[in-house]
Amino acid sequence: MPRKLPEYNASSLADIAFMLLIFFLVTTTMDVDSGLERRLPQWVAPEDIEDTPPIKERNIFVVLVDRNNRLMVEGELCRVEDLKDKTKEFLTNPLNLPDLPEKNLEEVPYFGPYEVLTGSAVISLRNDIGTTYGTYIKVQNELIAAINELRESISQDKFGKPFAKLDDERQDAVKEIYPQKISEAEPKKVGGK
Amino acid sequence: MSKFRKDDGKETPAISTSALPDIVFMLLFFFMVTTTMRETDPLVKVKVPEATEISKLEKKSLVSYINVGPPMPMYQAQLGNEPRIQLNDQFAKVSDIGDYVEAERQAREEQERGQIVTSLKVDEYTKMGIVTEIKQELRKAAALHINYSARKATKRN
Numbered sequence: 139m140p141r142k143l144p145e146y147n148a149s150s151l152a153d154i155a156f157m158l159l160i161f162f163l164v165t166t167t168m169d170v171d172s173g174l175e176r177r178l179p180q181w182v183a184p185e186d187i188e189d190t191p192p193i194k195e196r197n198i199f200v201v202l203v204d205r206n207n208r209l210m211v212e213g214e215l216c217r218v219e220d221l222k223d224k225t226k227e228f229l230t231n232p233l234n235l236p237d238l239p240e241k242n243l244e245e246v247p248y249f250g251p252y253e254v255l256t257g258s259a260v261i262s263l264r265n266d267i268g269t270t271y272g273t274y275i276k277v278q279n280e281l282i283a284a285i286n287e288l289r290e291s292i293s294q295d296k297f298g299k300p301f302a303k304l305d306d307e308r309q310d311a312v313k314e315i316y317p318q319k320i321s322e323a324e325p326k327k328v329g330g331k
Numbered sequence: 332m333s334k335f336r337k338d339d340g341k342e343t344p345a346i347s348t349s350a351l352p353d354i355v356f357m358l359l360f361f362f363m364v365t366t367t368m369r370e371t372d373p374l375v376k377v378k379v380p381e382a383t384e385i386s387k388l389e390k391k392s393l394v395s396y397i398n399v400g401p402p403m404p405m406y407q408a409q410l411g412n413e414p415r416i417q418l419n420d421q422f423a424k425v426s427d428i429g430d431y432v433e434a435e436r437q438a439r440e441e442q443e444r445g446q447i448v449t450s451l452k453v454d455e456y457t458k459m460g461i462v463t464e465i466k467q468e469l470r471k472a473a474a475l476h477i478n479y480s481a482r483k484a485t486k487r488n
Contacts, residue, residue: 145405166362171478172385172386172388174385175482176478179474181467181470181471206365267463270455271457271459272455275380275455275479275481279383281420282384286384287401
C-alpha cells in the first residue's frame with residue numbers, strides 16, 4: 139500500500155503571487171499616447187515646384203507667428219484666444235463679405251445644394267524658426283478646434299448627432315463642407331532680428 | 332431533555348482560502364500580459380505642450396517615436412542644453428531620420444508599413460527651426476502621417 143504523500147501547505151503561495159502582482163501593478167503604465175494628428179504634404183523636390191496659379195487674396199487666411207511668439211492674422215496682431223473665432227469667420231463667411239472667401243453652390247451628398255467655400259480657400263500658417271514649439275501647437279490647436287467646432291455644429295443641425303458618431307459617408311459629406319486645409323509654408327524669419 | 336439541542340461546540344468552519352492563489356494568479360497574468368516595460372531610457376527631457384483637440388494613438392505597435400528636447404542633466408556637460416533629437420536610445424542628427432524611418436519600416440509587417448504613425452514628442456520650449464527640419468526629413472522619407480504628442484489640456488472656459 140503506497141504511503142499517502144503529505145499535502146503541502148499552499149497558504150503562502152498566495153503571498154508570493156500577491157508580491158508579484160503588486161510588482162506588476164506598480165510597473166504597469168496604461169497611458170495612451172495622444173496628440174494632434176496631421177498629415178504632411180508629399181515631398182516635392184525644390185526644382186520640381188511649379189508655379190501654382192496665384193490664389194486670390196480673399197481666399198487665403200494668413201497666420202504668421204514671429205520669433206517672439208506674437209501672432210499676426212490677416213495683417214493684424216491677434217491674441218491666440220481670438221484666433222478660433224477669426225478662423226470660423228473665415229471658413230463660414232456668414233455675411234458674404236467681399237474680403238472673406240468666395241462661396242460656391244455645390245451639390246453635397248445628404249445636404250443637397252450647399253454653399254461651400256471655394257476649393258482654393260486655404261489657411262496658410264507660417265512661423266519663424268525662432269517660434270517656440272508650444273506656441274506653434276497652440277496655434278495649430280486653435281485652427282483645428284475651429285474646424286472641429288464647425289463640423290460639430292452642422293453635424294448636430296443636420297443629423298442631430300455628434301460628428302464622431304456619424305458613419306463614414308456622412309462624415310465625408312461634412313468634411314467636404316469644412317475640409318481641414320492648413321498649408322504650412324517653409325518657415326522664414328518673420329519680424330525682427 | 333429538550334428536543335432541540337444546541338450546537339454543542341461546533342465551530343463555524345474556516346473559509347477555504349485555497350482558491351485565493353488562483354484568483355491572484357489570474358490578476359497577475361493579466362498585468363504581466365498588459366505591462367509594457369519602457370524600452371528606451373529617455374536621454375532628452377520632454378514636456379509636451381497642452382492641447383484640446385487631441386486624438387488617441389490607437390495601435391502602439393504602429394507608432395515610431397522621435398523625441399526632441401534638451402538633454403538630461405547628466406549629458407548636459409558634454410552636449411550643452413540645446414534641444415537634441417533622440418531616436419531609439421541614442422542622440423541623433425537630423426540627417427539620421429531618413430535611416431530611422433526606413434529601419435522602423437523594415438521592422439514592421441509588410442501590410443502594416445503604410446500605416447505607421449510617427450509621434451513627435453517635442454518639448455514645449457524647443458524652437459521651430461529643428462522641428463521644421465525634422466518635418467522636411469520625414470517628408471523626404473515619405474512618413475507623412477504624424478502626430479504631435481500633446482497632453483489633454485484642462486478646459487479653459
